[in-house]
Amino acid sequence: MSKESQRWVFDFQDLDDAKHAVGGDWDAVRGLLGGKGANLADMAALGIPVPPGFTITTKACNEFASQSNQMPAGLWDQAGSALKNVMSQTGRTFGGADNPLLVAVRSGAKFSMPGMMDTVLNVGMNDVVAEAMVDKTGDARFVFDSYRRLLQMFGAIVLGVDAERFDHVLTSARRAHGVTSDSNLDGDVLREITDEFKKIIATNGSEPFPSDPMDQLQLSIEAVFKSWHSRRARDYRDASGIPHDLGTAVNVVAMVFGNTGPTSGTGVAMSRDGTTGEPHLEGDYLMNAQGEDVVAGNRPTKPISELADDAPECARDLLATAKQLEAHYGDMQDIEFTIENGRLWLLQTRDGKRTAQAAVRIAVDLANEGRISRQEAVRRITPEQIDFFLHPQFSGDEITRRPVLAYGLNVSPGAAVGVVAFDPDLAQRWAAEGRPVVLVRQETKPDDVHGMLAAVGILTSSGGRTSHAALVARQFGKPAVTGASDLDIDLANRCVTIRNITIAEGDWLSLDGTTGRIYAGQVPTVDPDLDNDSLATLLDWADDIRTLGVRANADDPIEAARARRHGAEGIGLCRTEHMFFGSERLPIVQQMITAPTLAEQREAIDLLLPMQREDFTGLFEAMDGLPVIIRLLDPPLHEFLPSWTDLHRTITDLQLRLVRAGDLQAVESLITELHETSAMLARVEALSESNPMLGLRGVRLGLQLPDLTRMQVRAVTEAAVGVIRAGGKPKPEIMVPLVSHHNELAKQRLIIEEVAAEVMAESHVDVPLQIGTMIEVPRAALTCEQIAEFADFVSFGTNDLTQTTFAISRDDAESAFLLDYLNDGLLDQNPFASIDDDGVGQLMRLALAGARRAKPGIESGVCGEHGGDPASISLCHEMGLDYVSCSAYRVPVARLAAAHAQIQTTQTTV
């Protein structure tokens, strides 16, 4: 087909043609017509009342851009035909004075990008048409309200006039006439405003306002095309992972008017509650208004439940239509509607945005209602949504004591604590510096999205539940409170005043998106509540699907118990060094390290034995019947001693005091202290290393201090003996860290086996002990076949493995250059967040292949932080690891991500 004859335009009635054009695939139809256009055509086919109209395809948008913003050949002819068709369906004439047709020109991309692209309403209006409409309707208020809206939108969007110039005129007019709402301005005033708007455009616009309706239409279509490439749209797509080459469709729709009087109105509705997921219609509407009034939030909206009073028949129709659409699409729908003189029109339907809680509730309900499968319910929930459940909430106790600074709408749940920033650029900059930021705005605009994404929480003084701020916050899981009208934001002085309390930019603020409450300062947060029935159900379904095990990294019984509640199937990593930092233990540990003789060292080690035994007993009890992997002491010893710098400062201080000291007794005491500090300093210096990450730690330490290894193994085995005697079923697994050569493991294993055998012989109790190793050094991965000969299991320590594979010290790099790398696009992802497939992943695959050659079926897992990262979990599933281990809070996320990985595998292999 030559370009001339390509079909750029589809009437809403032409769904079958569109399907045929793309081979029948619904996703392709959405790609061609955009989500809005496809659904309008779909609704028309379902017999749902949508205004007549047509869609210009996304291909036309791309063609337009590729031809330096020239309309593709043939488009205008096809649009003209389609417009004629609309005229014949409506019985009105576009540009005609007699029975004029006005149209809306709406953007509509494949994926919803709320507010990101442009829409022009009431296209087709001019002075002649306006007067004819007044003559016909006798409603000058309505006509000039419509006209001024066209001028306002067309001026701002098509002709580049600053929108505030129009707002200023309206504000003055409202003030002059003592009304609060534009709809209360009368026809004469609106006519004057129309004239003023025309003057503003003549003075400030890139060209005068075109009175020819066809010119209006063409320029509006072009403006929508161009808006696809606007910075805010690009930013949004970058943040949402939407490709830039999709283009937007343009929908030209016959106008229906919600502002023709008291029996007209407009609104948005969700087929289920977008915040809680409860199965009832939810939304906002305004009588005698056009759609933008609802979204912009400059008139207080009414809850959808009240529509039954204002327009009972329409309310019934709306509910029925919502149910029909939900059944048709198998998901909760977000609907735009207009009531024109008592008649309901659907302007749009799409899958509704929702909070994480709502998403889970809706998915589970839909599955239980039989509308979708359980697997589909699991598939629909993202790991980020599960993660949201795990966000900390404010402590209940603390909140009851704290004064509430202000209330707003609880539009996106979760607690956020950050410093106040009043503009998105500052928010972004501070966030990049690592400061948590709460973005505070009167209302947010699409241009603010980069700051919203950077912020931990969003607070606006105006705007409703469906305001831009609320939509974006919910979509990206940011806690948000909107419409907190007590806020008086003073941008000039960079502060906000709330009932006499002034908070400056940079001050701390806490907000609770779950309750809509705002607090001054930093409110402490507490463990999240996971007791959500829908979530529990969904995660059970995920468990049924997944094949990858999920364990937790936990170092004490409380954490272990929490992990088990969250669904962990064992402990994948207990870091025994965490047990050494307790206040009653650290002095003993230091005694062990600084002991001048082996005997004294052994004495200190012996003191640690009962403590460690108790630790392990608690872990085995909490994880009874499940495997518990205990890693032998890993970090360099100097981590347990005071820092070199502190000791040095103390010595300097003592020396200065000595110089100034008056009496002999003070001198003596200072000298004693100096001696002791110097002795500790000497030990710290002896243990100091240029690169501790690559130094004396892990198995190297275990081999140098075999008594310490013996003590830990004894504690593990004795604890297991105790639990077995008490009727429990401990499954201890001892893990040797930082092995780089199989001989290290072989030698350490001998010690472990010897001590374990001793304890079993002493107690006459048989402990099912497994001995394995971490693979966290490139050489261990490369020689895993040799290492596996001495290992019952292997566990990838992907944090350390990433550090050595990249030669990047995480401590240093994330401040020094890694963030630059991510910002500059040198790295696609932070390799400490998601496993680097090309490098670290390759090593893991080499290691697994080697280990399996040595021992087919050897148990393998991941115990780095990557164990809680969905992309990494997917990789681990692909590699056929047995489990991932992550922090207790990430366990539910990992359960879901593991199920997703399995679904993905099934889908790609089927």
Next chain:
Amino acid sequence: MSKESQRWVFDFQDLDDAKHAVGGDWDAVRGLLGGKGANLADMAALGIPVPPGFTITTKACNEFASQSNQMPAGLWDQAGSALKNVMSQTGRTFGGADNPLLVAVRSGAKFSMPGMMDTVLNVGMNDVVAEAMVDKTGDARFVFDSYRRLLQMFGAIVLGVDAERFDHVLTSARRAHGVTSDSNLDGDVLREITDEFKKIIATNGSEPFPSDPMDQLQLSIEAVFKSWHSRRARDYRDASGIPHDLGTAVNVVAMVFGNTGPTSGTGVAMSRDGTTGEPHLEGDYLMNAQGEDVVAGNRPTKPISELADDAPECARDLLATAKQLEAHYGDMQDIEFTIENGRLWLLQTRDGKRTAQAAVRIAVDLANEGRISRQEAVRRITPEQIDFFLHPQFSGDEITRRPVLAYGLNVSPGAAVGVVAFDPDLAQRWAAEGRPVVLVRQETKPDDVHGMLAAVGILTSSGGRTSHAALVARQFGKPAVTGASDLDIDLANRCVTIRNITIAEGDWLSLDGTTGRIYAGQVPTVDPDLDNDSLATLLDWADDIRTLGVRANADDPIEAARARRHGAEGIGLCRTEHMFFGSERLPIVQQMITAPTLAEQREAIDLLLPMQREDFTGLFEAMDGLPVIIRLLDPPLHEFLPSWTDLHRTITDLQLRLVRAGDLQAVESLITELHETSAMLARVEALSESNPMLGLRGVRLGLQLPDLTRMQVRAVTEAAVGVIRAGGKPKPEIMVPLVSHHNELAKQRLIIEEVAAEVMAESHVDVPLQIGTMIEVPRAALTCEQIAEFADFVSFGTNDLTQTTFAISRDDAESAFLLDYLNDGLLDQNPFASIDDDGVGQLMRLALAGARRAKPGIESGVCGEHGGDPASISLCHEMGLDYVSCSAYRVPVARLAAAHAQIQTTQTTV
């Protein structure tokens, strides 16, 4: 064949039988009969006069050990038959009083282990035999000299008597009779000494001296078998890489006597000079003596050149035989001979030990004489021998000024500077602590070998060129001086006095094994002299053989010129940071690092440009026509600043002085200084990293300071332009360090190309610039296919690659645990000395495969310290690298090792 019928014994006449028994292979014959036994049989077959005798095989030795030191069945019968055969050949009777046969029982393993195992002479002597011999010869002196030697050796070796007891008797006798040599004691005295020796054995021996000659023979054979397993023999084998399961053969040889009077004598000779390699007979002899007298050094020997006076006919025969043997074996021979009443007997021949210089000279001469191929000449020289040429020598100027403390024999060349230790255990301990040690002994014994190996140099007050000390020192390339008779060693007071100067244990001493001179204190050493014709010839031949290129790591023109003289084919690594430490540069570098503004930083960088340009110009001139790889700045910046510790100490000091300061001016000046120091400290702290090895360095730095990269690239390109204009042919290659992701290289490459293009455009000169990268991070190796897309060449930085592959910081580990690992056998080799094949080698192979997929034939090399290590060079050759790069001094070693690798490949593939 059953064990009973196994053949344990071969007569010297039975060479063909022995060859047949092992399938004809000469190496296997040596394995069966030992080197000495095989050569004795071989000489017999050549018609060279060797005393009749037979060899008990090495298999018998192993069988003896495996049967708990029981003679293998059948051995004794076979030995009896062989002994009968010797009796019939000599016409004498073993144990017979009439015409008694005495035999020597000599050890003889496959590989020569001089002095390590036991020998018993004059076996078959007893009171009856002695008296009969006196009757027959009338020479009581000779007979009882022989008898007392048997008692002495048998007592010490077989019966475990302390050898010093016998020495003491001899010393007293010499003193009592006013003679200096045992051979001057008369028959009666020796008869008394014989009696005394028998009493000593009766009192101190494990059993009485057996008068039955057959008992003597059996016990002597068993003693030789046992000596294979002695500690000193094991130590020697460990040090020489000789397997422990070879066993020793035992040669039972009819005694011929060099001590029957003035027409008898004994000596050792080398067919060429073992020290210089000159083609003349060299050696020592004594008339009227037995062989041990020559080796032990307790009588001054005569140089072999004087034998023509003492025994002209024998001297002629000896020279002819030496030439015959050299021609037969194709190598310089070390011969033991005895003259019995004017008749020459060969007791042994073997390939002669030689110094490194002699080895090279001999190999080249033999090749030039057509006796061996050039390839064989190259093959015979070890890298260690080449290395020896490269050992530093004492500075000529310095030596002419220094007083010589003492002179000795220059038995093993090279300069040694160390602290004096008087016993081998102390020498070993100090060496382990990292102190260079000179072992000072009256003479060395096989028990001293561990201390000799640990020492950097060996000095003895007695002993000749063929003394134990001299042999061992030459073999292991230790500088040594022997027979420095002015030394008066006082073991009780742990000091040595040399003409009134007393040197205590632990004091510094310098010795020159090339000249035999000894100096007090530490004499400065200078560059070795490589102007050796034979070496140059040999290395030329090596160059003809090798396929692997050899470049040098050099950072300045002088080093580059030296490297080129040593045969380097370019510079494989110029570390530009070394250029930054010059005294006039460091302040500018520090200014660059601490500059508060970008402009000031750029100013400092601009100051460095002309200096760097000059550096590179010098390199290009020195390596004209050869590639010069210049690595961009690599180390973390803080390395150029004062240390944290020093700054902190300065501040403490300033604070203390401030507290004590008197006048205002002093206070002000101290405060200013404090401010400046604190500012520097702040910068140092800001740059400090927990793990600098894994931190902000290499390309990370280059990307963060692009102006620095630009300056370096400009300096390289401008230098090349200058050299081209002067008629030179520079081949600059710029190398980007520490790349772990291809995007880093891609981005850095853009900058390099941009600047190079600028300079070329400005100068209208085309510079053939190559841009490549180091592979020194595991991820770079793993993703080398991606990286090679942006690299014209790759060079393995195996030092860093080893650190990250093992997760071992070299700085820390070699003191902390790596040495323990090597001592405990956890690691076979230090991976920083030889490339770890399993881990690092695997990564290199993965990287090469990837790089070659991306760019077949891409240039690759190694520029770590491993580039000078023979084992690593062999590995690099196998991998098909294009070149190795090492320090200038290692270049000749690398040339030889590369030739060896090629010879090895040819031999294994043919």
